[in-house]
Amino acid sequence: xxxxxxxxxxxxxxxxxxxxxxxxxxxxxxxxxxxxxxxxxxxxxxxxxxxxxxxxxxxxxxxxxxxxxxxxxxxxxxxxxxxxxxxxxxxxxxxxxxxxxxxxxxxxxxxxxxxxxxxx
Amino acid sequence: xxxxxxxxxxxxxxxxxxxxxxxxxxxxxxxxxxxxxxxxxxxxxxxxxxxxxxxxxxxxxxxxxxxxxxxxxxxxxxxxxxxxxxxxxxxxxxxxxxxxxxxxxxxxxxxxxxxxxxxxxxxxxxxxxxxxxxxxxxxxxxxxxxxxxxxxxxxxxxxxxxxxxxxxxxxxxxxxxxxxxxxxxxxxxxxxxxxxxxxxxxxxxxxxxxxxxxxxxxxxxxxxxxxxxxxxxxxxxxxxxxxxxxxxxxxxxxxxxxxxxxxxxxxxxxxxxxxxxxxxxxxxxxxxxxxxxxxxxxxxxxxxxxxxxxxxxxxxxxxxxxxx
Numbered sequence: 233x234x235x236x237x238x239x240x241x242x243x244x245x246x247x248x249x250x251x252x253x254x255x256x257x258x259x260x261x262x263x264x265x266x267x268x269x270x271x272x273x274x275x276x277x278x279x280x281x282x283x284x285x286x287x288x289x290x291x292x293x294x295x296x297x298x299x300x301x302x303x304x305x306x307x308x309x310x311x312x313x314x315x316x317x318x319x320x321x322x323x324x325x326x327x328x329x330x331x332x333x334x335x336x337x338x339x340x341x342x343x344x345x346x347x348x349x350x351x352x
Numbered sequence: 353x354x355x356x357x358x359x360x361x362x363x364x365x366x367x368x369x370x371x372x373x374x375x376x377x378x379x380x381x382x383x384x385x386x387x388x389x390x391x392x393x394x395x396x397x398x399x400x401x402x403x404x405x406x407x408x409x410x411x412x413x414x415x416x417x418x419x420x421x422x423x424x425x426x427x428x429x430x431x432x433x434x435x436x437x438x439x440x441x442x443x444x445x446x447x448x449x450x451x452x453x454x455x456x457x458x459x460x461x462x463x464x465x466x467x468x469x470x471x472x473x474x475x476x477x478x479x480x481x482x483x484x485x486x487x488x489x490x491x492x493x494x495x496x497x498x499x500x501x502x503x504x505x506x507x508x509x510x511x512x513x514x515x516x517x518x519x520x521x522x523x524x525x526x527x528x529x530x531x532x533x534x535x536x537x538x539x540x541x542x543x544x545x546x547x548x549x550x551x552x553x554x555x556x557x558x559x560x561x562x563x564x565x566x567x568x569x570x571x572x573x574x575x576x577x578x579x580x581x582x583x584x585x586x587x588x589x590x591x592x593x594x595x596x597x598x599x600x601x602x603x604x605x606x607x608x609x610x611x612x613x614x615x616x617x618x619x620x621x622x623x624x625x626x627x628x629x630x631x632x633x634x635x636x637x638x639x640x641x642x643x644x645x646x647x648x649x650x651x652x653x654x655x656x657x658x659x660x661x662x663x664x665x666x667x668x669x670x671x672x673x674x675x676x
Contacts (some may be wrong), residue, residue: 330446331625332617333644337661338569338576341553345668346366348555348565351580351611352376352539 364533364548367391373399374515375468376539377561382526383533383548391526395536398522405433406510408456409467415456418500419507426492426499437493437500439620440513444488447628449599454486456507458602463588464595474587482601511595516577516623519543523619535571536619542576543619555668556648558582558611567648568668575619579626580611580650596630605631610654612636614647615662 367385369392371378378399382391407413414433421427429437440453459465463475491508492501502508520543523536527545535552536543540560544552551572555565559582569576581604584595598605612629616622625645629636637659640647646662656665 328442328446330643331614331621331645332574333660334574334615334617334646336551336572336574337646338571338615338663339551340663340666341551341568341570342666342669343550343553343568343570345553345555345565345568346368346381347379347535347537347542347552348557348560348562349537349540349542349576349578349613350557350560350562350565351578351583352560 374539377537379537380522380526381535381552382530384530387530387532390530391534394525394529395522398518398525401432402436402514402518405430406436406514408465408507408509415508415510418502419505422502422504422506424501424504426494426497426501428498429500431498433500434493434495434498436510436514436517437491437508438495439517440508440510441488441491441493443513443620443624447624449488450628450631451512451624452485452488452599453508453510454488454491454502454506455597455599455602456509458485458597459509459595460507461602462593462604463586468584471586476589478589479591479593480602482603485597485599485602487599512623512627513620515539516541516575516619519619520575540578541619541623542571544571544573544575547572553668556613558650565668567665569663571615574615574617575622576613576615577619577622577626578611578613579623579630581607581630582610596627598631605633607631607633608651609633609636609649610652611650612647614640614645616645
């Protein structure tokens with residue numbers, strides 16, 4: 233039961249309604265924060281995507297058609313090779329100056345081989 | 353010939369598919385036997401693409417068309433051939449020209465102008481005089497324009513890199529699409545992705561597929577390749593020749609090595625280094641060591657030289673464990 237309202241005193245709000253208003257305001261603040269975070273995330277992903285699309289091996293960041301680049305082992309499946317040449321036409325710097333060394337040195341195998349490597 | 357068999361003699365169950373193509377042994381081993389058929393299909397797709405682009409023995413392949421149509425200017429080709437020629441030029445670059453894609457004409461003059469099965473029994477003719485090949489410096493690729501430029505009439509031989517490139521590509525595709533560990537072996541050019549703990553055990557032999565490999569190593573990632581002159585050799589008018597051409601002479605390389613096996617970051621790099629080692633000859637061990645490429649070189653008398661941390665030979669356990 234609510235208390236009687238006195239003339240001249242500030243209007244009194246029903247506590248239930250006040251709580252509802254407070255709750256709604258909180259929800260609205262949460263929505264705003266979520267929207268901001270979502271927008272920021274999407275913007276970051278878009279910027280990273282543009283950057284990575286130019287930085288991936290096999291993608292040229294240059295408009296030059298004579299750039300020699302990363303081809304061979306590092307070229308991911310399906311990606312176009314950059315321009316390269318034997319040297320007399322459009323030669324450029326090479327992505328690698330030597331075959332890449334393995335991440336792990338071969339270890340002696342004590343299991344039965346699943347395949348064998350030999351000349352073919 | 354083709355078969356798919358689960359291999360159960362390891363802690364991790366493996367599925368394997370084996371077949372023969374290009375007169376070579378084709379194998380795919382996966383860590384999930386349930387996907388072995390799908391893996392074999394993915395591998396077949398890659399091999400089809402490489403063959404259509406790079407086969408010297410198919411008139412309708414792109415390298416044959418390139419030879420016919422080239423007048424010394426750029427020729428429009430598929431993205432696959434652009435990539436394959438780029439890979440071959442990179443191999444030439446990093447080996448100082450020891451691995452050169454313009455040896456195709458030299459191989460034809462040696463009689464190797466058709467599938468090896470038709471050459472193995474010998475061919476008529478005589479050893480041609482020594483003459484350098486056109487040279488990788490005369491080849492250019494323009495990826496944006498989708499063209500390759502070669503001197504008129506030049507036949508490219510991408511055999512030193514295309515097979516290994518296909519192995520790398522197939523292994524990556526199988527691992528990513530089927531979510532399993534995989535080893536792809538194309539005539540001894542191996543690519544490994546997502547290997548099980550301890551890696552895949554691989555026998556190392558003179559001849560690919562030899563069930564009595566004298567040693568074995570475990571490969572956890574990257575590539576392994578063996579190049580040698582013990583398998584693809586034939587008689588040309590009575591003279592013994594083989595398929596590893598020295599670009600400086602256009603003739604079979606006079607190499608002190610019977611086989612060279614190299615581990616590298618990829619199958620392409622492993623094959624590039626193993627092929628170059630045959631051509632480089634006595635300089636090969638130092639060349640490999642300088643680049644940190646673990647390798648096992650076998651001289652004609654059977655003497656073994658190892659470099660860059662390649663392990664001592666150990667007799668493989670349970671030889672022939674894959675049902676060869």
